Amino acid sequence: MAPETSSTSSSPTPGSLAAGDFLAQARDAASIGDQAQLARAVARAGAASDNLPVWLSAAAVLADGDPSQWARRRLRVAVLGSHTSAHLCRVLPVAMARHAIAVELYEAPYGQYEQEILNPDSGLYTFAPDLVVLLIDERDLHLPEISADPAADLSAETQRWTGLWSLLRERTAATVIQATFVPRGDDSLGHLALSTPGSRRRMVRALNLALGEQVPGGVQLLDAELLAASVGTTRWSDDRFWFLAKQAIGLGAIPALCRQLAQITAAAIGLTRKIVVVDLDDTLWGGVIGEDGLAGIVIGGTARGEAHQALQEHLLRLRRRGVLLAVVSKNNDAEARRPFTDHPDMRLTMSDFVAFRAGWDDKSAVIAQLAEDLNLGLDAFVFLDDNPFEREAVRQVLPEVEVVDLPDEVSGYPAALAAHPGLEPGILTGDDAARTGQYQALAAAAQARAGAATPEEFLAGLDMHAMFAPVTDQTRARVVQLLGKTNQFNLTGRRHSDAAVQDLIGRPDAVHLTLRLRDRFSDHGLVGVVLAVPDGDVLRVDTWLMSCRVLGRGVEIATMRVLTEQARRRGFTRIIGEHIATARNEPARDAYLRSGFTERTRNHEPSTSTWVFDLARDVVPDPGHINTHVPEPATTG
Amino acid sequence: MNTSPVTERMQTVFRNVLNEPDLQLTDDLTAAEVPGWDSLAHIGLMFSLEAEFGVTFTDNELSLLENVGQLRTVIEAKHSS
Numbered sequence: 001m002a003p004e005t006s007s008t009s010s011s012p013t014p015g016s017l018a019a020g021d022f023l024a025q026a027r028d029a030a031s032i033g034d035q036a037q038l039a040r041a042v043a044r045a046g047a048a049s050d051n052l053p054v055w056l057s058a059a060a061v062l063a064d065g066d067p068s069q070w071a072r073r074r075l076r077v078a079v080l081g082s083h084t085s086a087h088l089c090r091v092l093p094v095a096m097a098r099h100a101i102a103v104e105l106y107e108a109p110y111g112q113y114e115q116e117i118l119n120p121d122s123g124l125y126t127f128a129p130d131l132v133v134l135l136i137d138e139r140d141l142h143l144p145e146i147s148a149d150p151a152a153d154l155s156a157e158t159q160r161w162t163g164l165w166s167l168l169r170e171r172t173a174a175t176v177i178q179a180t181f182v183p184r185g186d187d188s189l190g191h192l193a194l195s196t197p198g199s200r201r202r203m204v205r206a207l208n209l210a211l212g213e214q215v216p217g218g219v220q221l222l223d224a225e226l227l228a229a230s231v232g233t234t235r236w237s238d239d240r241f242w243f244l245a246k247q248a249i250g251l252g253a254i255p256a257l258c259r260q261l262a263q264i265t266a267a268a269i270g271l272t273r274k275i276v277v278v279d280l281d282d283t284l285w286g287g288v289i290g291e292d293g294l295a296g297i298v299i300g301g302t303a304r305g306e307a308h309q310a311l312q313e314h315l316l317r318l319r320r321r322g323v324l325l326a327v328v329s330k331n332n333d334a335e336a337r338r339p340f341t342d343h344p345d346m347r348l349t350m351s352d353f354v355a356f357r358a359g360w361d362d363k364s365a366v367i368a369q370l371a372e373d374l375n376l377g378l379d380a381f382v383f384l385d386d387n388p389f390e391r392e393a394v395r396q397v398l399p400e401v402e403v404v405d406l407p408d409e410v411s412g413y414p415a416a417l418a419a420h421p422g423l424e425p426g427i428l429t430g431d432d433a434a435r436t437g438q439y440q441a442l443a444a445a446a447q448a449r450a451g452a453a454t455p456e457e458f459l460a461g462l463d464m465h466a467m468f469a470p471v472t473d474q475t476r477a478r479v480v481q482l483l484g485k486t487n488q489f490n491l492t493g494r495r496h497s498d499a500a501v502q503d504l505i506g507r508p509d510a511v512h513l514t515l516r517l518r519d520r521f522s523d524h525g526l527v528g529v530v531l532a533v534p535d536g537d538v539l540r541v542d543t544w545l546m547s548c549r550v551l552g553r554g555v556e557i558a559t560m561r562v563l564t565e566q567a568r569r570r571g572f573t574r575i576i577g578e579h580i581a582t583a584r585n586e587p588a589r590d591a592y593l594r595s596g597f598t599e600r601t602r603n604h605e606p607s608t609s610t611w612v613f614d615l616a617r618d619v620v621p622d623p624g625h626i627n628t629h630v631p632e633p634a635t636t637g
Numbered sequence: 638m639n640t641s642p643v644t645e646r647m648q649t650v651f652r653n654v655l656n657e658p659d660l661q662l663t664d665d666l667t668a669a670e671v672p673g674w675d676s677l678a679h680i681g682l683m684f685s686l687e688a689e690f691g692v693t694f695t696d697n698e699l700s701l702l703e704n705v706g707q708l709r710t711v712i713e714a715k716h717s718s
Binding site: 051052053056057060084086087240241243244245247251252 | 650653654656658676677679680681684685688689696699700
C-alpha cells in the first residue's frame with residue numbers, strides 16, 4: 001500500500017507537524033494536570049492528522065488523563081467487528097474526545113459478533129453498552145457471487161441484520177451504529193457486475209439500500225461506501241495486512257472511520273451544535289465590504305467568488321435543516337448589511353439570521369453575549385471565520401465553542417464546513433416541513449425531466465427566466481470579467497478594459513444589456529452581455545457574448561429579440577453585427593443567422609462575417625419557452 | 638549501537654505504537670522480548686514505519702522481519718535508494 005508520505009527526506013508533512021505540536025501540548029498539559037487542555041490538545045492532534053501513528057500517540061496521552069475532568073458525556077461502547085478491530089479500539093477514544101465524549105470500550109472476541117449478540121449471557125450484555133458499533137466486512141455477507149434468486153437472498157440477508165438489531169434493542173438500551181458494506185472491486189465479473197442481475201456487487205448495494213429503508217429508531221447507519229470512496233481504495237483496504245493479520249479495514253483509513261463513528265455518536269446523543277456564527281469579509285464573500293464596496297466584493301463569477309457562494313449555499317442548507325445562523329463581523333452595521341440587501345449574487349438573506357452583530361467589539365465577547373441573549377450554551381456554537389487569529393482567539397477564550405478549521409484556500413471552505421464535526425444532524429425534526437416542500441419540488445422536477453420526450457419539452461420544463469438590464473456600475477466589473485474570459489460564444493472577442501467599457505456605454509444612445517438567467521434548478525447569475533453603439537441610424541454590435549453554461553437553450557435568440565425591440569424603440573433602422581473568428585468561437589458563427597439576421601459580407605483573411613437586421617422588416621424567431629423580463633423604459637417616446 | 642537518525646525515528650515509532658515510552662531499541666531486540674509486540678501490534682508497527690520513512694516493505698519483509706537490526710538495515714537500504 002502506498003504510504004502517505006512520499007518524501008524520502010526526514011521533514012514531516014505540514015499536517016503531521018501541526019499534529020506533533022498538539023501532541024507536545026497534550027503531554028505538557030498531562031504533566032501539569034490540566035485535563036481540559038489535555039483533552040483539547042489530543043482532539044486537535046486528531047483533527048490535524050489522518051496518520052495512525054499520530055492517533056496512537058494521542059490515544060496513549062489521552063489514556064493517562066482523567067475524563068471526569070474534561071468529558072461532557074461518558075459512554076460505554078461495544079465494538080463488534082467481523083475481523084481485527086484492535087487498532088480501531090485503541091484510537092476511537094481520540095475521535096470521541098473531539099466531541100468531549102469519554103468512552104469505556106468493550107471489544108468482542110475475534111469473529112464472534114453473532115454469538116455475542118445471540119447469547120443473552122455474553123460479555124456484551126454484561127458490559128451493558130450505551131453504544132454498539134458493528135463493523136462488518138463485506139466478506140462476511142452470506143451472498144453468492146451470482147445469486148440465482150436475488151430477491152430471496154437479499155431478503156434473507158437483510159433480515160439477518162435487522163434481526164441482530166432487534167435483539168440488541170431488546171436486550172440493551174444502546175444506540176447501534178452499523179457500517180454499511182463496501183463492495184469489493186476485484187470480483188471476477190469486472191464491469192459486468194453492475195449489469196448482471198444477482199451479481200454480488202449489485203446485491204451488496206441493494207442490501208445497503210434495504211437496510212437504509214428498514215433502519216428503526218435507535219439504529220444509525222454509517223455510509224462506509226462513501227467513506228471508502230473518500231479515503232480511496234488503497235487506503236481503505238490493504239490486502240497485505242489482510243493476509244497477514246485479518247486486518248480488513250486499512251490502517252490508513254481507521255482515523256477517518258473513527259471520526260465518522262464519533263460524529264454519528266455525537267449526533268445520536270443530542271450533541272449536534274445548534275448555531276453557526278459566521279464572519280462576513282473573506283468568508284461569505286471575497287474582499288472587505290468596508291474597503292472594496294458593493295461593487296468590489298466578490299460573490300460568484302470567478303472561481304473565488306463561486307467558492308464563497310458555495311459556502312453560503314451550504315449554510316443555507318444547514319439553516320433549512322434547522323441550524324441557526326448568526327453574523328458576528330467587525331464592520332459598520334450599515335455597510336455590513338448592504339450586500340444582503342443590494343448584491344444580487346448573495347445566496348443568504350437577512351432573514352436567514354437570528355442575529356446580526358456588526359461592530360468593533362472583540363468577537364469572543366460578542367459571541368458570549370449572543371449566547372446569553374439567545375439562551376444557548378456556548379457548547380451549541382460553531383464559529384466560522386477565515387481569519388486564523390480570530391479563530392485562535394475564540395478557541396482560547398471560549399473553549400466550548402467549536403471552531404471550523406478552514407484551510408488556506410477558499411476553494412476548500414465549503415468542504416471544510418460540510419465535514420466539520422458537530423454539525424452532523426441528529427434527528428430530523430418537524431422543522432423539516434420546509435425540506436418536505438423541497439423534496440416535493442425536486443420530485444416534481446424529476447418527473448418533469450423524466451417526462452420530457454423531446455428537446456422542446458425539456459427546455460419548456462426548465463421554466464427559464466431571462467432578466468435583461470442595462471450595464472450598471474455594480475455589474476460592470478462582472479461584464480469586464482466576462483469579456484476577458486468568454487471564448488466560445490463570443491462573437492467579436494474584444495477584450496475591453498473597464499475604462500473602454502465605461503466609454504462605450506457612456507456614449508449617447510448606446511444600447512447595452514446584461515442578461516441574468518434563472519431556471520427551475522438554479523440561478524446562473526449574470527451570463528450574457530451585449531454592447532452596441534450607434535452609427536447614425538445603424539446600431540453596431542461591438543460585443544455579444546454568453547457564458548457557455550447556458551448555451552443550447554435558445555437564450556441567445558431571446559437576447560436578440562430584446563436587442564431588436566430596444567433598437568426599434570430608439571428609432572434605429574438597422575442592426576449590424578459581426579462574427580470575428582477566433583480559435584474558439586466557431587460555436588457562435590451561426591448565432592445571427594438563427595436570430596433572423598441576413599449575412600451581408602464574408603471575408604476569409606481574416607475570417608469575419610457581417611450580418612444585418614432590418615428593424616422594419618426582419619423578425620427574430622420566438623424561442624417560446626423563455627420568460628423574458630426587461631426593465632421599463634426610462635423615458636417615453 | 639549506531640545511533641543514526643533512522644534508529645531514533647524507529648525508536649519513536651516503536652514507543653508510540655507499542656505504548657512503551659521508555660523502550661530502548663537495540664539491534665538484537667526481537668518481538669519475543671518486547672511486551673506488546675504481538676502479531677496485531679506488528680502490523681501497526683510496519684504500517685507506521687512505512688509512513689514514517691516513506692518506504693514499502695515486501696511481503697517477506699512484513700512477515701519475517703522481527704528483529705530490530707534487520708528492520709533497520711532494510712529501512713536504511715530503501716531510504717537511501
